[in-house]
Amino acid sequence: MTKPLFILASSSPRRLSLLADIGIKPDKIIPADIDENPHKDELPRALAQRLAREKLQAVASQNPDALVLAADTVVGAGRRILPKAETDGDVHACLKLLSGRRHHVYTGVAIHAPGIKIKERVVDSLVTFHDLSPSDIDAYVASGEGKGKAGGYAIQGRAAAHIRFISGSYSNIVGLPLFEVGQLLRSCGWR
Numbered sequence: 573m574t575k576p577l578f579i580l581a582s583s584s585p586r587r588l589s590l591l592a593d594i595g596i597k598p599d600k601i602i603p604a605d606i607d608e609n610p611h612k613d614e615l616p617r618a619l620a621q622r623l624a625r626e627k628l629q630a631v632a633s634q635n636p637d638a639l640v641l642a643a644d645t646v647v648g649a650g651r652r653i654l655p656k657a658e659t660d661g662d663v664h665a666c667l668k669l670l671s672g673r674r675h676h677v678y679t680g681v682a683i684h685a686p687g688i689k690i691k692e693r694v695v696d697s698l699v700t701f702h703d704l705s706p707s708d709i710d711a712y713v714a715s716g717e718g719k720g721k722a723g724g725y726a727i728q729g730r731a732a733a734h735i736r737f738i739s740g741s742y743s744n745i746v747g748l749p750l751f752e753v754g755q756l757l758r759s760c761g762w763r
Contacts, residue, residue, distance in 0.1 A: 576686055578762070581631035581642035586728075586747040593743075594750050596757075604630040604642060608656075616648025617678045621694045624680030632684035639762060640684045645747050647723030649675045657724035663713045666724030671704035674737075675723070677745045681753055685760035693756060695749035697740030699727070704734060 580587065580598035591598065604627035610619050623644035632640040647654040649669055657663045677699055682692045704712075712731065718724040725731035727738075727745045743750040 577635070577638040579631060579635055579638045579640045581627045581640055584747055587643060590743055590746060590748045590750055591753075594754060598641070600638075602631050602635070604628075606630055608644070610653050614653070615651055616646045616653045616676060617694055617696065619653060620644050620646040620678040620680035621692065622680070624682040624694075625690070625692060628682035628684055628690065632690075637686050638684075639686070639757075639760060641681070641753065641757075642683075643679055643681045643748055643753075645677060645679045645722045645744075647675060647677055649673065654723040656720060656722050657718050658720070660713050660719075663718035663724040664709055666718070667701075667704055667709045667712060670701050670723065670725075671709070672701060674698055674700045677723070677740075679744045679747065679749050681749065681756060683756045683760060685762070688760050691756050691759060693749070693752045695741055695744045695752050697738060697742070697744045697749075699735060699745060700737040701731075701734050702736045708734060 577599045579600045579602050581604045583603035606626045624642050628642035654666050655662055657666055677697045678694055680694050684690050715730055717726050717729045741749045
């Protein structure tokens with residue numbers, strides 16, 4: 573039996589790098605073009621799951637004979653969904669909100685394999701920043717590192733110096749929970 577084409581439905585360099593860390597190289601990268609705006613009253617965990625599923629469906633529908641992996645990471649503070657920071661102002665607002673408090677990082681993962689029902693997981697990690705001073709926030713904003721990141725920060729960079737506590741999967745906080753992805757791939761027969 574021929575091994576199916578393995579497609580990553582994401583253009584995230586972090587996800588590609590994380591997969592490489594565990595020896596997986598997708599055959600193709602096909603980013604899904606979907607509307608990522610939350611629905612009215614949608615909670616962070618539900619958003620992560622829905623977006624992963626919709627990304628999977630968008631790519632798998634065009635590649636039914638492939639194994640497709642899709643994921644989406646959402647940062648939530650209580651019921652509030654933090655944006656993927658696009659501007660310095662977004663990064664500043666996110667860090668000001670996260671300063672001194674615990675928040676959740678949810679990553680929804682969805683996998684399609686030929687002849688197998690779609691498999692999904694949502695992984696939840698907790699992160700706590702110390703109390704950030706205005707100069708801490710300004711310096712991080714000036715670094716430019718938070719732009720394009722859910723919640724306005726990257727744990728694998730300068731933000732690590734401000735994180736007091738994490739519980740759960742570190743790779744999930746970066747953008748892809750590797751243990752769970754490995755389990756899902758094995759359950760689909762991927763070796």
